[in-house]
Amino acid sequence: MTLVPRPSSPVLRLGIPKGSLQDATVQLFARAGFTLYVSSRSYFPSVDDPEIECMLIRAQEMARYVADGVLDAGLTGQDWIREHQVGHPDETPLVPVCDLVYAKQSFGKVKWVLAVPEDSPFEKAEDLAGKTIATELVRVTTAYFAERGVKVNVEFSWGATEVKPPVLADAIVEATETGSTLRANRLRIIDTLLESNTQLIANQAALADPWKKTKIENIALLLKAAIEAQGRVGLMLNVRRQDLKAVLGLLPALQRPTISPLSDEDWVAVNTIIEEKTVRDLIPRLKSAGGQGIVEYPLNKIVV
Numbered sequence: 001m002t003l004v005p006r007p008s009s010p011v012l013r014l015g016i017p018k019g020s021l022q023d024a025t026v027q028l029f030a031r032a033g034f035t036l037y038v039s040s041r042s043y044f045p046s047v048d049d050p051e052i053e054c055m056l057i058r059a060q061e062m063a064r065y066v067a068d069g070v071l072d073a074g075l076t077g078q079d080w081i082r083e084h085q086v087g088h089p090d091e092t093p094l095v096p097v098c099d100l101v102y103a104k105q106s107f108g109k110v111k112w113v114l115a116v117p118e119d120s121p122f123e124k125a126e127d128l129a130g131k132t133i134a135t136e137l138v139r140v141t142t143a144y145f146a147e148r149g150v151k152v153n154v155e156f157s158w159g160a161t162e163v164k165p166p167v168l169a170d171a172i173v174e175a176t177e178t179g180s181t182l183r184a185n186r187l188r189i190i191d192t193l194l195e196s197n198t199q200l201i202a203n204q205a206a207l208a209d210p211w212k213k214t215k216i217e218n219i220a221l222l223l224k225a226a227i228e229a230q231g232r233v234g235l236m237l238n239v240r241r242q243d244l245k246a247v248l249g250l251l252p253a254l255q256r257p258t259i260s261p262l263s264d265e266d267w268v269a270v271n272t273i274i275e276e277k278t279v280r281d282l283i284p285r286l287k288s289a290g291g292q293g294i295v296e297y298p299l300n301k302i303v304v
Helices: 022-032 059-067 078-087 138-147 180-184 204-208 210-229 241-248 276-288
Strands: 012-018 052-058 073-077 095-100 110-117 132-135 153-156 171-176 187-196 198-202 232-240 258-261 267-275 292-298
Touching (some): 012 022, 012 210, 059 073, 059 078, 073 078, 078 138, 095 210, 132 138, 138 153, 138 171, 171 180, 171 187, 232 241, 241 267
Parallel strands (some): 012 073, 132 171
Antiparallel strands (some): 095 198, 110 187, 232 267, 232 292
């Protein structure tokens, strides 16, 4: 009897950003329902989904490996996607699947800014003609000055870029979330080159495969839902119908509160989603307005 080999199960090759975004990405996947096990000895994290194979790749290189087909999809910043695209203008463009607005310190965007020493005479990009600019974002920075007709020397920086002016460079182009590191190094911002947030990107070959396309879209749905739930909680309470208007007047909601009848016709249950930071002030006011049985509960995902 001849045994027919079983077809191998399909697998999605997914790039996880190594470095500053790594921990935030692992936490985001956990909230989305995926447990990633990252070992310091391996670039191949395990994941509790047999249909996904993960690889740790520096965010700066993610676009390249997705574009080359080494990976089907990956997470990286719009900044590094742009850096790749500027250097490969004739390449088949990558497909942004979804925006995922989170960063290493917060759930927000980062800015790439042009910064100079506080006591320098430079006020705008044109003032830096003939000067040296240190940055990791070399291609985007070069294009920025070229668009303005300003000739500068753009040098690649291996890190600690903010400490280089004024001795090792006249100015820098650096990513910042809050600007605190720049201020601590006595630098001031004179322009913003771009804003960036993380994106889930894929190559066109992967999206042409129906199974991979569905898998990528499902991952995107869950990741976006996890971000949507960040900083929000659910709140449910019971209230007499006669007090309902007063209670609803206190409740901000994602859409509208859900109101359900109870076995006692004089009472209803109210369920809503609110910002977690408002809870400590809101609950006492709800109680005073007639709310009873008030329960706050955490949220992992909100699918909108």
